[in-house]
Amino acid sequence: MSDLHASLPARGLWDRLTALFWRRPGLLVGVLIAAPLLWLGVVYVGSLIALLVQSFYSIDEFSGVVQREFTLKTYAELLRPANADIILRTVTMAAAVTVASAILAFPIAYYAARFAKGRWKAAFYLGIMLPLWSSYLVKVYAWKMILSKEGIISWAANGIGAGAVLDALLALPGIGGNSLSTSYIGTFLVFVYVWLPYMILPMQASLERVPQSMLEASADLGAGGLRTLWSVILPLALPGVIAGSIFTFSLTLGDYIIPQIIGNSANFIGMAVYQLQGTAGNIPLAAAFAVVPIVIMLVYLGIARKLGAFDAL
Amino acid sequence: MDDVSLTIAEGEFFAMLGPSGSGKTTCLRLISGFEKPTSGVVRIFGEDMGAVPPNQRQVNTVFQDYALFPHMNVRDNVSYGPMVRGVDRRTRLAEAERLLALVHLDGFGDRKPAQLSGGQRQRVALARALINRPRVLLLDEPLGALDLKLREAMQDELKKLQRELGITFVFVTHDQGEALSMADRVAVFSQGRIAQVGPAAEIYARPANRFVADFVGSSNILPPLMAAAFGAPGAWASLRPEALRIVPAEGARIRGRVTGARYLGAGTRLAVAVSGHSGKEEAEIAVLVPAAQMVPSEGAMVGIDWDTGAVHPMEPA
Amino acid sequence: MPSETRAPWILKLLAMGGLLFLHLPILLIFLYAFTTEDRSYQFPPPGLTVKWFAVAWNRPDIWPPLWLSLKVAFLATALAVVLGTLAAAAMARARFFGRDAISLLVVLPIALPGIITGMSLRSAFAIMDVPFSTWTIVLGHATFCIVIVYNNAVARLRRLSGPLLEASADLGANGLQTFRHVILPNLGSALLAGGMLAFALSFDEVIVTTFTAGQQATLPIWMLEELVRPRQRPVTNVVAMVVFGATFLPILAAYYLTRGGEETAGGGK
Numbered sequence: 001m002s003d004l005h006a007s008l009p010a011r012g013l014w015d016r017l018t019a020l021f022w023r024r025p026g027l028l029v030g031v032l033i034a035a036p037l038l039w040l041g042v043v044y045v046g047s048l049i050a051l052l053v054q055s056f057y058s059i060d061e062f063s064g065v066v067q068r069e070f071t072l073k074t075y076a077e078l079l080r081p082a083n084a085d086i087i088l089r090t091v092t093m094a095a096a097v098t099v100a101s102a103i104l105a106f107p108i109a110y111y112a113a114r115f116a117k118g119r120w121k122a123a124f125y126l127g128i129m130l131p132l133w134s135s136y137l138v139k140v141y142a143w144k145m146i147l148s149k150e151g152i153i154s155w156a157a158n159g160i161g162a163g164a165v166l167d168a169l170l171a172l173p174g175i176g177g178n179s180l181s182t183s184y185i186g187t188f189l190v191f192v193y194v195w196l197p198y199m200i201l202p203m204q205a206s207l208e209r210v211p212q213s214m215l216e217a218s219a220d221l222g223a224g225g226l227r228t229l230w231s232v233i234l235p236l237a238l239p240g241v242i243a244g245s246i247f248t249f250s251l252t253l254g255d256y257i258i259p260q261i262i263g264n265s266a267n268f269i270g271m272a273v274y275q276l277q278g279t280a281g282n283i284p285l286a287a288a289f290a291v292v293p294i295v296i297m298l299v300y301l302g303i304a305r306k307l308g309a310f311d312a313l
Numbered sequence: 314m315d316d317v318s319l320t321i322a323e324g325e326f327f328a329m330l331g332p333s334g335s336g337k338t339t340c341l342r343l344i345s346g347f348e349k350p351t352s353g354v355v356r357i358f359g360e361d362m363g364a365v366p367p368n369q370r371q372v373n374t375v376f377q378d379y380a381l382f383p384h385m386n387v388r389d390n391v392s393y394g395p396m397v398r399g400v401d402r403r404t405r406l407a408e409a410e411r412l413l414a415l416v417h418l419d420g421f422g423d424r425k426p427a428q429l430s431g432g433q434r435q436r437v438a439l440a441r442a443l444i445n446r447p448r449v450l451l452l453d454e455p456l457g458a459l460d461l462k463l464r465e466a467m468q469d470e471l472k473k474l475q476r477e478l479g480i481t482f483v484f485v486t487h488d489q490g491e492a493l494s495m496a497d498r499v500a501v502f503s504q505g506r507i508a509q510v511g512p513a514a515e516i517y518a519r520p521a522n523r524f525v526a527d528f529v530g531s532s533n534i535l536p537p538l539m540a541a542a543f544g545a546p547g548a549w550a551s552l553r554p555e556a557l558r559i560v561p562a563e564g565a566r567i568r569g570r571v572t573g574a575r576y577l578g579a580g581t582r583l584a585v586a587v588s589g590h591s592g593k594e595e596a597e598i599a600v601l602v603p604a605a606q607m608v609p610s611e612g613a614m615v616g617i618d619w620d621t622g623a624v625h626p627m628e629p630a
Numbered sequence: 631m632p633s634e635t636r637a638p639w640i641l642k643l644l645a646m647g648g649l650l651f652l653h654l655p656i657l658l659i660f661l662y663a664f665t666t667e668d669r670s671y672q673f674p675p676p677g678l679t680v681k682w683f684a685v686a687w688n689r690p691d692i693w694p695p696l697w698l699s700l701k702v703a704f705l706a707t708a709l710a711v712v713l714g715t716l717a718a719a720a721m722a723r724a725r726f727f728g729r730d731a732i733s734l735l736v737v738l739p740i741a742l743p744g745i746i747t748g749m750s751l752r753s754a755f756a757i758m759d760v761p762f763s764t765w766t767i768v769l770g771h772a773t774f775c776i777v778i779v780y781n782n783a784v785a786r787l788r789r790l791s792g793p794l795l796e797a798s799a800d801l802g803a804n805g806l807q808t809f810r811h812v813i814l815p816n817l818g819s820a821l822l823a824g825g826m827l828a829f830a831l832s833f834d835e836v837i838v839t840t841f842t843a844g845q846q847a848t849l850p851i852w853m854l855e856e857l858v859r860p861r862q863r864p865v866t867n868v869v870a871m872v873v874f875g876a877t878f879l880p881i882l883a884a885y886y887l888t889r890g891g892e893e894t895a896g897g898g899k
Binding site for chain 3: 008014015017018021025028029032033035036037039040041043044045046047048050051053054104105107108110111112115124126127128129130131133134135136137138139140141142143144145146148150151152154155193196197200250251253254255256257260261269270273274277283286287290293294297
């Protein structure tokens, strides 16, 4: 019929490869995913398994040498009063930080989702993103300066004649201390500051998914308005709150820098892990301690999943 | 798709018509190579395409939403084909200008696709697909996104272009008017099978089965008993509204009551309720009354007459 | 359009107050870099000076950590861009068995507290007797940077619809040509944004790093040392300003590169 061809010959390696991948699409996906899978699946998951394995080893109390034999002895050590205290203290702090973040985040998230338009919206977005992404250590450092005895808070408190209030606060048993930067109150404040953006973003996302008409209906916070807020808006924001709380809770559980720099040097899980693997050289116990946040988070995620929080992530 | 056997002749304007999900687009993608047959073969000019990837086929496509490269201007879009085939810059840009002139877009080379209207984008897509001088041009609902007036203008233009270039055009559409007015031959798809293939006029006048009669145009579909009343006993039959005439009720072969009328401009479409011989069979028959004639009022008793050849028996399925 | 409702003043006040709470502390870093007092964080500063910039410049202990941090951030970003893009491309291409498992795997290093990633890698190095080096730090950083690049790339690839790639192949392009002429120009800014965020994240990271660095000091580790045992405090402020700038600018650039998309949202640390 004609001497023309309906197909062109392959030219070069890439044409041949293209043809091969066209005939076997699975091969292409395999080639693409191989390297990331090797990295994350072997190196990273392998390391997580190494952590788990180490936590079942123990340390010889006299020689300090790690004994590579399976034992539950190390986990039993976690239950010793000193160690159980650390875990309880960390979880309490994480819970307090989460609640405070949720309270502080709500007006910002609600305002950004409901009232901010156009330029303001972009400004709000950046205003939340920038603190979230900017240097963690710099933020902690800023608070060390703010909370120090001679710092801006004391100065301001004395300036407005509230120095006595501050002193009374610091004199509170349990959470007080010599100055804000060496008290639980200080540790708590910094945790809230550092993780707050992680609460705002998912909360805003879930509020934005609520139909405007529903927000408008309850936006008018007149008489009985608080009641509307309580019974209409808060339940709608809840998935976002839970999503955000996953971050604030998990990040607080694992942090060891903040309590080390700001606080009364009481131990937290993170600090314990850091000290045990470093100066103490007790890697098995450090590993066992590190498994604790994983277990707590798994339980937490299980609950959050039941409440439908993953749609808001 | 199942049991589809189709031969398209060289230089033909061929339409694949069917509702969405009927397999027409899949059939097109088998030709371009974006789908592979689980069994069976695709041959283009006798050549088995089983091992030939899309980029080595002398086949080009005008995509449904045009799929113009948003980051390239019109000229670079059109000259993309020659570029990836290693044609030097001067030659391919000159060729792009020629193609742009062919689709009446001279001087638009520097624009980005986002700066063009729907009709202009469609022309760019056409020029881009034609620049490689394909043996077959595939068009996937190319006019779907255009408004009615533009669509009709483009139909004429595509038809003209196809005659001038002598390339095989394979055209997918769900619009039966478009298929019938443009194509030399039409394949009607239904549920992954081909319901009928043939010249456009034949598909319209003699639908092979109920699906085709229903989908192509607006035939009256007569079940066997009713068909018998119209003189075609023993089978389903189709009957075009424009093949029917309104006559006085007395002495008419079929009588019925007018139940509705819709003014269409070129005529009026009447709905007439008729009953079959037994009196048990009821059907609503559509009759097209040309604009020049008087339209009986609703509720009137009328007679219906037709030419003997107009009743076309067909397969039930 | 319903009547333009305005925010209740109390809500406005709380929202603005919240934003100020997020931003004001960082400004203090800048202020204290100019103070004349170097033994405490006295407020207000007793006097202002610019001498600490010169002092910082001449401190020999700052430069090696800075170079190490830059080196690590570059290497980790490069690795993360390659691995994150590959993973995103595979996920965008096809539905295949184990998709959900892989997307979980990508997010895991950032979803788990840094201390777990750090301690895990530390355990693995201990078990396999791997000595600490620049590469052990890079390995940790690349692991949690992959997800940043991946998130950016996956969102863009989703928008880079199938028909465009098919159109390219239809016109005769092979896989490499489609990548070069169609995918890369459309993906480029997303990768750049992802790379910048990854760089910022790596440059600033301290928690995982302390577990994978051994005796080496990156700039954040140097800062941490200064926080625990302060020497010339304003010098730390100068360095903090540098660290802040090195993370702030890429973040801002990434925002403008991906504006209109939702790519940077949801990517946590």
